[in-house]
Amino acid sequence: MASHPLSGPQKAAAVILALGDGHAAALFARMHEDEIRDLSIAMSSLGTIPAPVIEELCQEFGDELGQAGNLVGTFESTERLLLKTLPRDRVSQIMEEIRGPAGRTMWDKLGNVNEAVLANYLKNEYPQTVAVVLTKVRPDHAARVLSLLPEGFAMEVVMRMLRMETIQKEALEGVERTLKAEFMSNLARAQRRDAHEIMAEIFNNLDRQAEGRILSALEERNRDAAERIRGLMFTFEDLSRVDGAGLQTLLRAVEKDKLALALKGASEGLRELFMKNLTERAAKLLRDDIAGLGPVRLRDVDEAQAAIVALAKDMAAQGQLMLQDGREEEMLS
Known part of the structure; x- marks a missing residue:
């Protein structure tokens, strides 16, 4: 292993590649977007890794997992682990988000809300509230939301974003409470849709060949479900x-x-x-x-x-x- 020193993300990337496409897809489905990005960067920089190195990595992974005993995850243990693989300023940013009042999960969920839906809600909020929200979601998503807000209101939001300094903890907590109580809960109720509707949307995004193949297979297993999905597409x-x-x-x-x-x-x-x-x-x-x-x-x-x-x-x-x-x-x- 000494002749092939690998960083933490590169070790993880190598092990995932060794597991094969099926397992890799299942693992990626449970990861955050940032984690997938970091692993993807690591994968692209791996180059050729000799088989003995792969065997040693898998052995190391198995040994560490087997010796773990009772696992306890804390802020401190998480921070120590991150410091082994990431720069200190990046670790500080991640830990601040984890410890912060809103947390990663809240803003990550908000960042996945359709921009038209989010803009329709935010246009009835105070410009300062909207400014806080748009500074917390991804820039590309914020841009799409901003473009859908009424022009005069959008300019009020922009001016507040320009004047905004460090967001106070109390302000973030207030925005989070408002979003959870008035928006995310309503959105969650509105999104309790029939499984056939969800599948119809997924099928709409398949290419024609894949769509035909999967629908044909579904017809053999459950003709009623296939016909209902086809009607909803x-x-x-x-x-x-x-x-x-x-x-x-x-x-x-x-x-x-x-x-x-x-x-x-x-x-x-x-x-x-x-x-x-x-x-x-x-x-x-x-x-x-x-x-x-x-x-x-x-x-x-x-x-x-x-x-x-x-x-x-x-x-x-x-x-x-x-x-x-x-x-x-x-x-x-």
């Missing part, structure tokens, strides 16, 4: 149920190259519906673009259609258009 062809005004709003927002690629693989009926909601000149240009594409890969068409469906869903969440899924169609028939 919103596909590119379902955009035919969007009204004219909504479709025109969507078309103005779609990237033209994505639209041409998506329509290349669409049904003739849906393609014509899109054309009817464009100006005559825009429709002609789009037809020329589609014709000029030549042969295209099915995967590229699927990705373009999925991007447009995702955009339509985002716009629907913001109230810019109405989407109808299979359930509404069945109820109206």
